[in-house]
Amino acid sequence: MGKIVLLDARLFAPGADLSGASNKIELTSEIEDKDVTNYRSSGWKEVIGGLGSAEISAEGQWEAGDPSKVDDASWSTLGGVGPYTVCPTDSAVGALAYLTSGMRADYKVGDAVGEVAPWSGTVKSSWPLVRGQIAHPxxxxxxxxxxxxxxxxxxxxxxxxxxxxxxxxxxxxxxxxxxxxxxxxxxxxxxxxxxxxxxxxxxxxxxxxxxxxxxxxxxxxxxxxxxxxxxxxxxxxxxxxxxxx
Incomplete structure (x- = not known):
């Protein structure tokens, strides 16, 4: 896969496809650096890996009134832990996918008068962020x-x-x-x-x-x-x- 423009990214929450209500999706994954510098570290700071964490943040256009809509899906999962899958290009079988089990940590809605009603939210990982593939579309x-x-x-x-x-x-x-x-x-x-x-x-x-x-x-x-x-x-x-x- 070469360089791409993000045109058809997919976001799957536990029981909802939020792709059609999303216009921004970001993934982050990091490992804590733990300082183990000592007198034998040759004058350089020495670190080892500690706890890992991952986060999915997304935003888009607010919709409500059905379990498949972003408002209904977000309220029903807020504070709960479940699966999340993100695909950078599409969701055909074999497509690149990132998956994790995470907690829906926050949910934000609303903006100024005259603006398209937005939403934004964050998922904090409970399991590692895994790089894989879509096995069923x-x-x-x-x-x-x-x-x-x-x-x-x-x-x-x-x-x-x-x-x-x-x-x-x-x-x-x-x-x-x-x-x-x-x-x-x-x-x-x-x-x-x-x-x-x-x-x-x-x-x-x-x-x-x-x-x-x-x-x-x-x-x-x-x-x-x-x-x-x-x-x-x-x-x-x-x-x-x-x-x-």
Whole structure:
């Protein structure tokens, strides 16, 4: 990916796609520097890494009146922790994505008379900010059980984890429509013998979930999303991001 102009960045809060109400999205990630300078530091300040943190800040045009709108979504998650996914260009399968589990720390609305009503807000990380890919796109409705596209994320060494963020954006149907998503891995793109690595809680309404593996090594290099759908005439819009850190 070469230099780009930000024209189609995407922002997914726990159960809402805020891209159409956003005109600015910023990500920051940092590690504390801890001073360990001593008499053997050769006259130079010496530091080591301490606690890490990340932050997502965004702003745009205020809208309200539906759970998918920024005002409704912001009030319902303020002070709560959930998954957030940001894509610099688009949200197709394989698109670059940054994901984290974070707390919605603040929300601001309002401006002077005659101005377009704005909003702004900040998310403070509870988990690391992970660089990954989109494993399921937001604009594709799923009505039956199925599997997604294989992604070659690479093997996971000891001490690192697979992170996954699920954003259920809409639910339709009768007789308790439910979707249960999971992350599978295999050593080949054909997934002849998939292994389940993480399973999300069954979802019956818009919302978000985030999972990570236990830090043990995984030699498989391919990963995909799979899902089970139940209910009468069910339909689900959702997106899932995956990454290793």
């Amino acid at each position: 937001p604009g594709l409705a799923r009505t039956t059980t199925g599997t997604g596209t294989a992604l070659n994320l690479g093997a996971i060494p000891a001490g690192k984890r697979l992170y996954a963020g699920l954003h259920v954006l809409s639910v339709a149907g009768t007789a308790a429509p439910t979707i249960t998503a999971r992350i599978e891995s295999d050593d080949a793109a054909g997934f002849a013998s998939p292994i389940t690595r993480a399973v999300f809680t069954p979802a019956t309404a818009p919302g978000g979930q985030v999972l990570r593996t236990d830090g043990l090594p995984i030699t498989d290099t391919y990963y995909r999303v799979a899902w089970d759908v139940t209910g009468t005439t069910p339909s689900f819009m959702f997106t899932i991001s995956l990454g290793i850190r």
